[in-house]
Amino acid sequence: MATTLPRLRGSNDPPTNALPALPMPKNRKSTGGIASPTRTSRSGLRAPSAASLHGGSPLSPAPTGALPIPRGAGVNSAGKSIRKTVSINSFPQPPKRTGSVPPSPLSGSVTPARRARTPQAISKTAFQSGGTPSFLNGGGEGKSLLGGAGTRHSDGLISIASPTQSRSSSAQDSYSTSATTYDDPSEMNGAGIKEKRASKGLDGKGNVLVSVRVRPDAGGSNGQTEGEWMVDGRKSLVAYRGREGGDYYYDNVFTTHDDNSRVYDHIAKRLVRRVMEGYHGTVFAYGMTGTGKTFSMQGTASSPGVIPLAITDIFSYIRETPSREFLLRVSYLEIYNERIHDLLSMPTANATGAGGAQEEIKLREDSKRGVYATPLKEEIVQSPTQLLRVIARGDQARRTASTQFNARSSRSHAVVQIVVESRERLPGGSGAEGKRSGLIPGGVRVSTLSLIDLAGSEKAAESKERRQEGSHINKSLLTLGTVISKLSEHKEKEGKGGDKDGKHLPYRDSKLTRLLQGALSGNSLVSILCTIQTGTAGSTASANSHATETLNTLKFASRAKNSIVSHAKRAEEALGAGGEGGARVLLERYRMEILELRQQLDTQAKSNHTKAEEAEKEKDAEEELAREKEAEARHEEQILEMQLARTALKERIDHLNRLILSSKSTGVNSNGTYSALGIHNRFSQTSIRTSFTAPNSLERTASRGSSASTIGRKSMGARHSSGEEATVNEEDSVGEYGDGMASLEAQNQALQADLADKNRYIATLEKRLVQARRASSSRTSAGFSTPNKGIMVGEDHSVSALIKEKDAEIAELRARLDDKDRMLTALRSVTRSRDAAEGLETQRSEARSSLLLESVSPPPQDALPDPPVAKTKRYSPVRKRSVDEMSKMLDEMIQDRVESGQLVRGVRGSVRVANDRKAGGITDLSHPGLELPRNDHPAGDEAPSLIREA
Numbered sequence: 001m002a003t004t005l006p007r008l009r010g011s012n013d014p015p016t017n018a019l020p021a022l023p024m025p026k027n028r029k030s031t032g033g034i035a036s037p038t039r040t041s042r043s044g045l046r047a048p049s050a051a052s053l054h055g056g057s058p059l060s061p062a063p064t065g066a067l068p069i070p071r072g073a074g075v076n077s078a079g080k081s082i083r084k085t086v087s088i089n090s091f092p093q094p095p096k097r098t099g100s101v102p103p104s105p106l107s108g109s110v111t112p113a114r115r116a117r118t119p120q121a122i123s124k125t126a127f128q129s130g131g132t133p134s135f136l137n138g139g140g141e142g143k144s145l146l147g148g149a150g151t152r153h154s155d156g157l158i159s160i161a162s163p164t165q166s167r168s169s170s171a172q173d174s175y176s177t178s179a180t181t182y183d184d185p186s187e188m189n190g191a192g193i194k195e196k197r198a199s200k201g202l203d204g205k206g207n208v209l210v211s212v213r214v215r216p217d218a219g220g221s222n223g224q225t226e227g228e229w230m231v232d233g234r235k236s237l238v239a240y241r242g243r244e245g246g247d248y249y250y251d252n253v254f255t256t257h258d259d260n261s262r263v264y265d266h267i268a269k270r271l272v273r274r275v276m277e278g279y280h281g282t283v284f285a286y287g288m289t290g291t292g293k294t295f296s297m298q299g300t301a302s303s304p305g306v307i308p309l310a311i312t313d314i315f316s317y318i319r320e321t322p323s324r325e326f327l328l329r330v331s332y333l334e335i336y337n338e339r340i341h342d343l344l345s346m347p348t349a350n351a352t353g354a355g356g357a358q359e360e361i362k363l364r365e366d367s368k369r370g371v372y373a374t375p376l377k378e379e380i381v382q383s384p385t386q387l388l389r390v391i392a393r394g395d396q397a398r399r400t401a402s403t404q405f406n407a408r409s410s411r412s413h414a415v416v417q418i419v420v421e422s423r424e425r426l427p428g429g430s431g432a433e434g435k436r437s438g439l440i441p442g443g444v445r446v447s448t449l450s451l452i453d454l455a456g457s458e459k460a461a462e463s464k465e466r467r468q469e470g471s472h473i474n475k476s477l478l479t480l481g482t483v484i485s486k487l488s489e490h491k492e493k494e495g496k497g498g499d500k501d502g503k504h505l506p507y508r509d510s511k512l513t514r515l516l517q518g519a520l521s522g523n524s525l526v527s528i529l530c531t532i533q534t535g536t537a538g539s540t541a542s543a544n545s546h547a548t549e550t551l552n553t554l555k556f557a558s559r560a561k562n563s564i565v566s567h568a569k570r571a572e573e574a575l576g577a578g579g580e581g582g583a584r585v586l587l588e589r590y591r592m593e594i595l596e597l598r599q600q601l602d603t604q605a606k607s608n609h610t611k612a613e614e615a616e617k618e619k620d621a622e623e624e625l626a627r628e629k630e631a632e633a634r635h636e637e638q639i640l641e642m643q644l645a646r647t648a649l650k651e652r653i654d655h656l657n658r659l660i661l662s663s664k665s666t667g668v669n670s671n672g673t674y675s676a677l678g679i680h681n682r683f684s685q686t687s688i689r690t691s692f693t694a695p696n697s698l699e700r701t702a703s704r705g706s707s708a709s710t711i712g713r714k715s716m717g718a719r720h721s722s723g724e725e726a727t728v729n730e731e732d733s734v735g736e737y738g739d740g741m742a743s744l745e746a747q748n749q750a751l752q753a754d755l756a757d758k759n760r761y762i763a764t765l766e767k768r769l770v771q772a773r774r775a776s777s778s779r780t781s782a783g784f785s786t787p788n789k790g791i792m793v794g795e796d797h798s799v800s801a802l803i804k805e806k807d808a809e810i811a812e813l814r815a816r817l818d819d820k821d822r823m824l825t826a827l828r829s830v831t832r833s834r835d836a837a838e839g840l841e842t843q844r845s846e847a848r849s850s851l852l853l854e855s856v857s858p859p860p861q862d863a864l865p866d867p868p869v870a871k872t873k874r875y876s877p878v879r880k881r882s883v884d885e886m887s888k889m890l891d892e893m894i895q896d897r898v899e900s901g902q903l904v905r906g907v908r909g910s911v912r913v914a915n916d917r918k919a920g921g922i923t924d925l926s927h928p929g930l931e932l933p934r935n936d937h938p939a940g941d942e943a944p945s946l947i948r949e950a
């Protein structure tokens, strides 16, 4: 099929220019079949004979005899000239409008302005508007389309500015092409026509307009009289004085001087308005090839035709109707060789000019939509410029070729369909509120404006391709004529117009009639423009041929006028999107979509809200978790502290136990009966008592080392009573030399070890205390830094209690250290005293020895007896005395301290550091009264190191 449907359009893409060029008649590319008109043989084609021209031509399918002549119409030859019976005034009346909108010209009342307009003036106007139509000067009629908004390009094309403006009326011309203000052009049809208006409009005939336009002859005749032809625009009359001649009256007859604007105003303007109001409307141009169908429908840049002017008025109407909102979609198809092609989705032409394959478009019928082509691309348009661009694109894709009578002949029937959807806006507003709520009152009204440029009938053609095209064209036009004839027959029989179901009419015989079924059967307002050419501009044969064709066209027009009965009604408003018809209503579909989207938005907003709440909850839960973790950490800290405290207490217990053992090991002899400290009973007692100020400790020590304590006392008693045994026993525990020095040193060492232990313990406690304080402070700061979280008063209280307890413990231990220090001091003093005593004894021995060497006389009685060697280790009385002295000194010293309040004597004779002294901390150890002067210490004395450790 592609090979038989050559495409010579360069591209189907939309124009890239800023503004589209108005369609130019015959600016389409040739199909390439025939490059130039051929006037040679027509053999092989069905050439209409005289008989066929009379009644059997493609345009006059029925023989003359068989052709029913409607009542009221006539042919001049038989005194039955075809009479115009209806006028455009019968179109449905527009709704009454207030304000600036003038009364409807269809109301029948004639305004003074109209009365003042004379046929002569109109004729003059028509004449002035003919000739060379000028887009800018409007032919002096003030009918310039676009009011100068168009821009003429160097190539002669014009760009139409958007928004399109309505054409304005002028002083000379009382009719206006404005979408809202217009006079009735049909008044210009003359008084004879007016007389007939009274009888029409009731049977629906008024919904059908048939007009004839005479194309100017190439020879330049004025078109008023051309041989046997007489055209009277004022009377809407075409008269032929030749064979089968007669007077043909129509709704409108346009002379060669009438321009496109005037033609549009009279044949389509009102119809377009009705379409905007909800009626279906069809305008089609019918006529022999080259007579001006395309010129009338498309026009030129300087003289736009019906299609661009209709587009102008559509948008003007929309602009001037704020009470409704509109949606426009457009499709463009052609019927070529009985196949339908979508001109808006034509595949890109390949190099050979042949178009690519396109999905076959079929005609379907729907109760709501009627007959429609599918699948067909529809484009939604929002401006006249956009709509013109779309149509210009379709025009470029349309097939044309050169024929005998037209260098750029349309080889297909082209159908532009503009679907108008409209819906009432909310009263008193822009509809914004309604749009927001999605509740628009009323339904959507859908109407269709079909603008059809039929292919021209052609008798014969040389090329096979042209002949094939012509055959299809003629066949479809013949079918159209047949349908119209049968419509007339049917009407005659049934007494009513049309065969709405089409059962008895051959609509299906051609795609064209099938597509026009709705319009022909009365569902639509119809306006038919038949184009003729009266001038011969050639040979007599040519003139005869023309006359025949023209007569056929006139007869077709007459039959159409008398056969087609329209019962067009305003389209029902579709509510909802149910059914195919409803689903096609884009306004409704969009409204539903908007509603749906709005619901989605709401749902999203809700879900966002829920998400936010969930996030909030999650955050709360996280915070709660963090708080719990914090509390857990605190709890762990507390447990740790407790463990530390427990460990500290355990260590203390161990330490105390060790102390006890240490006392045993140092103070108890091998058989466990004597304490080394028992030797210095007083010191021992004191030391024991002062070492363990806590009664428990003392008692415990006493109980565990009962032998030591009791032995201590016992040894003291024994020393005084029996002495010897005690002395022997004492020697076991007084050191290796049995002089008591070892015992003192051992005690010293043991005490120092104890001191070291205690210092370590204190250090441990202090370390833990620091840790506990740190933890406490961090917790407190955390407690303060976290608002509304509260401070763990109970916990802090327990910690502070623990700290206090530890402080007290430390203080106590320090007090014990003090005691130990004092013990050490005392022991050292004792050591020094002993050393001093031993020095004295040595001197005495030496003196005695010298005496013995000088005289072997017995030693004097007052002299001290020499102690036996074995007894050299015994305590001498001097030593004993010195120890006693030292003990006495120590007691005195302690007594001094007690008196001065530095020490407190216990019930059982023990002493301890006064509380205020304890609180003084370790520095109190350096009290002059208790501190051992360093210079007095022998080398290796531990006292300074003890102070340092402390």
Ligand SMILES: Nc1ncnc2c1ncn2[C@@H]1O[C@H](COP(=O)(O)OP(=O)(O)OP(=O)(O)O)[C@@H](O)[C@H]1O
Pocket (backbone or CB within 6 Å): 025, 026, 214, 215, 216, 256, 287, 288, 289, 290, 291, 292, 293, 294, 295, 296, 403, 406, 408, 409, 410, 411, 454, 455, 456, 457, 531
């Ligand atoms: N009323 C008119 N005034 C001036 N020129 C006209 C008029 N009518 C037609 N023409 C010119 O006549 C030529 C043929 O017109 P047009 O192509 O419109 O005829 P047609 O009926 O469409 O032919 P076809 O059926 O072959 O397509 C064009 O060049 C066009 O400009």
